[in-house]
Amino acid sequence: MMIRVIIGIFALLTSLSAGAANSEALSALDIMTFADSFQCQDKFPHHSFCEAVQFKPWTEQEKAIVGGYLAKINDPRLEGILKTIQKNGITKIHRVSHSARWYNNPQFRRVEFVRSAEKAFLWVNPVTNVIGVTDSFFTGTPFMDPYAKVDRKQINILHELMHDFDIATNHAFSLEVYEKAAGWGYNGKEAVILGVDYNQVKVQFQEVMNLMKEKRVVEAYALDRELGRQYGFPTLYGMTNQFEGFAEVVAYAIFDPTAEQYYSESLKQYLNLVFKN
Numbered sequence: 001m002m003i004r005v006i007i008g009i010f011a012l013l014t015s016l017s018a019g020a021a022n023s024e025a026l027s028a029l030d031i032m033t034f035a036d037s038f039q040c041q042d043k044f045p046h047h048s049f050c051e052a053v054q055f056k057p058w059t060e061q062e063k064a065i066v067g068g069y070l071a072k073i074n075d076p077r078l079e080g081i082l083k084t085i086q087k088n089g090i091t092k093i094h095r096v097s098h099s100a101r102w103y104n105n106p107q108f109r110r111v112e113f114v115r116s117a118e119k120a121f122l123w124v125n126p127v128t129n130v131i132g133v134t135d136s137f138f139t140g141t142p143f144m145d146p147y148a149k150v151d152r153k154q155i156n157i158l159h160e161l162m163h164d165f166d167i168a169t170n171h172a173f174s175l176e177v178y179e180k181a182a183g184w185g186y187n188g189k190e191a192v193i194l195g196v197d198y199n200q201v202k203v204q205f206q207e208v209m210n211l212m213k214e215k216r217v218v219e220a221y222a223l224d225r226e227l228g229r230q231y232g233f234p235t236l237y238g239m240t241n242q243f244e245g246f247a248e249v250v251a252y253a254i255f256d257p258t259a260e261q262y263y264s265e266s267l268k269q270y271l272n273l274v275f276k277n
């Protein structure tokens with residue numbers, strides 16, 4: 001009788017801990033922290049950075065929104081990537097008003113920053129190692145991706161975390177190995193994706209940019225996706241250079257269940273390598 005009771009309790013405890021282990025898949029929310037302030041300096045990062053982007057404290061509501069997206073970046077394939085970011089990457093997320101560009105000021109021998117009109121939802125600045133979530137993230141037009149069935153902000157956050165990972169690994173997965181898988185090569189004049197009409201890709205991407213300028217953001221995103229898929233990539237934007245391509249290809253591999261229908265075999269093999277890191 002006593003033995004039966006003990007076995008019964010043991011079984012219950014085992015099932016509880018198994019349940020807990022399942023819900024504890026590593027997510028981006030586990031490795032990232034929200035930072036409320038940032039110090040700029042006379043030298044680096046220069047005060048012009050803080051003036052350009054305008055750091056501000058997070059509100060509880062904003063943290064809940066961004067935290068919700070981070071928690072959904074929990075695909076088991078991302079475990080190695082998240083652990084690498086945790087160990088060697090940027091793990092603080094700052095709240096900012098704007099985006100910034102940087103340039104060398106030779107007179108003062110320092111990098112300086114100016115505000116950019118670009119309405120990015122969030123950005124990773126490889127010069128200052130800051131991730132910033134802008135006002136646009138909360139005010140920008142939502143767009144439910146027709147294939148991924150998630151808001152593009154969800155995909156955007158993973159895209160930016162892939163830049164974080166790329167910096168943390170010193171571009172180990174975004175240069176030669178990615179170029180080979182995606183078909184980047186030299187056509188005698190410039191770097192292009194071989195095997196597609198790259199001039200046409202550039203013309204089509206310009207159409208996407210024109211829609212953006214006209215603030216037809218939803219149409220721009222939809223066109224970028226449709227045309228990119230026809231070439232075997234998630235977006236045309238992901239065909240503009242290796243670093244953006246790398247971030248796009250991984251982000252859509254996770255969130256777009258139809259990606260395997262249009263990714264090439266070489267891209268799929270490449271992704272296995274990235275997920276094994």
Ligand SMILES: [Zn+2]
Pocket residue numbers: 159160163243244247
């Ligand atoms: Zn990017």
